[in-house]
Amino acid sequence: MASIRYNGAQTGFSIIRGPDRMESRNSNGAIPSFFYRCAGPNCGALKQNSDRWWLVWTSFGEFNRPVLYLCSWDEDIAAREGTLYVCGEQCAHRLQSQFMGNIRENQARRIGV
Numbered sequence: 001m002a003s004i005r006y007n008g009a010q011t012g013f014s015i016i017r018g019p020d021r022m023e024s025r026n027s028n029g030a031i032p033s034f035f036y037r038c039a040g041p042n043c044g045a046l047k048q049n050s051d052r053w054w055l056v057w058t059s060f061g062e063f064n065r066p067v068l069y070l071c072s073w074d075e076d077i078a079a080r081e082g083t084l085y086v087c088g089e090q091c092a093h094r095l096q097s098q099f100m101g102n103i104r105e106n107q108a109r110r111i112g113v
Helices: 089-111
Strands: 004-007 014-017 021-025 033-036 054-059 067-072 084-086
Touching (some): 054 089, 067 089, 084 089
Antiparallel strands (some): 004 014, 014 021, 021 033, 054 067, 054 084
16 A cells, blocks of 8 residues: 655654554654554544554464454564554454454355345
């Protein structure tokens, strides 16, 4: 996915936005930190250093069916493509519910219900 670049005229910062992670660059090009945004439906909270966030991702290959993974925050996993960031239990539950609903809906379509 292509990044969207916004050059803030007054701040001297550029914001590079991915699906849910932003990098903050100062005017000399250094990257001081990442900003993570919650992927929970209708949430969008930004991660703070003291927050206890979770990571969610899906896979298909290992079991030949869609699988949802959930783990506590880990910087290496957070940097992987396809990882979603969630701010807490409620947003994790919402994403799990959405995942399960999508699976059932696709199953129903395949059998023609």
